[in-house]
Amino acid sequence: MVSRKDAIRNELRNVRASMNVNDWRSGSLLIAEKAFQVPELRHADSVMFYLSMNDRREVDTAPLINLVTAKDTVSTFVPVSCDRTLCAVPFSKSDPVVAGRFGQPEPLHARTGIEEVPEVVIVPAVAVDREGRRLGYGMGYYDRFISGLRKKGGNPFIIALVFSFQLLDSLLPDDPWDEGLDCIVTETDVVRIYKP
Template sequence: MTAPFDKTALRVRLRGQRRRLAAEIRDAAARAAARLPIERLPPFEVFSLYMPMGSEMDPRPLLELLRRNGARAALPAAGGRDAALSFRLWDPAMPLVPDAFGIPAPPALADEVEPDLVIAPVLAFDRAGRRLGQGAGHYDRTISALRARKPVFVLGLAFAGQEIDQLPEEAHDERLDAILTETDYMTVS
């Protein structure tokens, strides 16, 4: 019998690793943006970024690249602990307000949208598209709900050093369609 996988201990170790990577590779976000093959993404009208917390890779260098063909940007907003995220249209000139977890988000008066392309923060990933997040399940619940209504392409944004050989997978986990790092763009088959 195999011992249960300790995601809590793994998250503690990986947060420290991500902090070290963020300190060592200061231009990682710009390098990742330069590696994004936009022509390999499925068509999208609305995409979502996220406001980086702590040592998460900053997706904002992707903003102008993704807006070039008229796509609109959105940011997630958390409404509560067990709720899915909502997405609100966002322009960088717009002032942000703290959501239920204190993360900067567009104000409630911003239009809610359903993105076709979701850029997701990553604590760890593997080449099969498994993603380890912060542990609250917001992205898994949100992506599951979106995918039940329409096709959604999920791109994980991470440092190359966050790759793990194989992450455990639970029934509620939603896989990434591709992963973008400062060194590579990987599609999941």
Template structure:
């Protein structure tokens, strides 16, 4: 697969994100779409979800719903060498500048892989995703690296890419290479789409 092709496709979706206007989906839309999936979670699950920035799909209500349901909510922290660690989140948690000054992160102890191997569900950001589970990230590789380590350590939590409706594509329409970690499902404002071949929802 050509890296140039992947960069062109990524740039196209980035441009579409920048052009999103007032018709973009709300935090409530994503939370409502995720509700049936949340109902499948065991009590007191450990769930990861990103803090939305800019034009990313707004997970703020979803984060609140997860916490209100009694789940342990973890959010990602960018580390050097394109690695991720995690911190606990709750409504009102203090935020501070992290590795990237424009991206706030919760204040508190950082959790490494050993502490999060039991994650039950991970909502992860994406620029686009297709019905085969191919996820197009922003190009940093943070989540692909983490998910590879997570699976190698025995982590079995379900992974869900969060995108807008127009960013969910038919299977095979997104370029991918061996380093791209597939997801088990896709969440859009219209609902949750499982990836049947993943086997985790059957």
């Protein structure tokens, strides 16, 4: 029996995968411009980005990485798969990448063992709702990673990048281990869940 999470996941992954390349590129650029206006990101000293799986039409993070790293004092990280969670490893946009365990781009020469907790973590999503629930690919890697950062005493600001059709008005089903979002950015909207 297909769960409600799986049904939503399958439907929206198919819709996203069917985006034409021009809509995907222009939408990703608009999302980058809007995300860069979020104060927590704009003023952060350390940011973890995901490297987008462009063949799956995830929001392309390259334009946002370019905007953030124009300020050369920002420390940038990307995730690599470490056992059943993620590790944040230092990243420069000139670093060569290879396909990771699930097809996601990862740095070729990843240096693990970094203890820094990024101030901002940019996450991908298949679907989100306006209450800050996030539906990923169903393996819990980001939930375990974010939970681990909080157990270390960190309080990262979590931003999901999605296209507007991935932002649902109805509530997504959630589980006790699901980590919530602080902010959602689409090509048309910025939804703040965390309000300082």
